[in-house]
Structures are given as structure tokens and as C-alpha cells.
Amino acid sequence: MGTCSYVLTGTEQGMNETFGTTCHGAGRALSRAKSRRNLDYRTVLDSMESMGISIRVASPKLVMEEAPESYKNVTDVVDTCHAAGISKKCMKLRPIAVIKG
Numbered sequence: 170m171g172t173c174s175y176v177l178t179g180t181e182q183g184m185n186e187t188f189g190t191t192c193h194g195a196g197r198a199l200s201r202a203k204s205r206r207n208l209d210y211r212t213v214l215d216s217m218e219s220m221g222i223s224i225r226v227a228s229p230k231l232v233m234e235e236a237p238e239s240y241k242n243v244t245d246v247v248d249t250c251h252a253a254g255i256s257k258k259c260m261k262l263r264p265i266a267v268i269k270g
Contacts, residue, residue, distance in 0.1 A: 170224070170267050171217050171237040175247045176260040183255035191256035195243035201234045208233040217267070227270025235269055
């Protein structure tokens with residue numbers, strides 16, 4: 170939600186080794202329940218605002234569940250896939266707005 174995203178392309182090696190599959194997200198570091206227990210709604214919103222990211226959510230609990238702290242580091246995950254040769258980094262995107270729910 171507050172971290173970057175990447176556009177990846179497939180590789181011949183990826184087709185041979187993973188049937189053309191690569192990462193489609195960083196994966197959760199905290200469960201949704203643990204995120205709701207451990208993170209503060211206002212702190213997450215303030216953090217997003219300080220990064221210049223507008224956010225609109227249907228439910229306040231989604232703010233904590235989707236906070237950057239709830240996920241693994243996407244750059245580490247993408248770099249691993251790139252280094253393994255199963256996908257190639259093409260573009261890094263920076264969020265400016267988030268709409269959830």
C-alpha cells in the first residue's frame with residue numbers, strides 16, 4: 170500500500186523452470202489479525218500522508234491489514250526472482266493513491 174510495485178517480464182528460463190510463473194506480490198509478514206492488533210490506524214494514515222500517498226478505504230481495519238509493515242519487502246522478493254532468472258525487472262512504480270474495499 171505504501172511501497173513500490175514492479176513490472177516484470179518473463180524469461181525463457183522462467184518458462185522452462187516455473188511454467189512462466191513468478192512472484193505476484195511480496196507475501197504477508199503479519200497475518201491480518203496480527204496487523205489489526207499491532208498497528209495503529211492513525212499512525213498508518215499519517216505515514217501514508219507523509220509519503221504523499223492519498224488513501225481511501227471502505228473500512229478502517231483495511232488500513233492496518235494492508236499497511237506496508239504487514240508485508241515482506243517487495244524489492245527483496247523481486248530482486249530474488251530477477252537474480253534467479255525467472256523474471257526480469259522492467260519498471261519500478263511509486264504509489265500516489267490507494268483505494269481499498
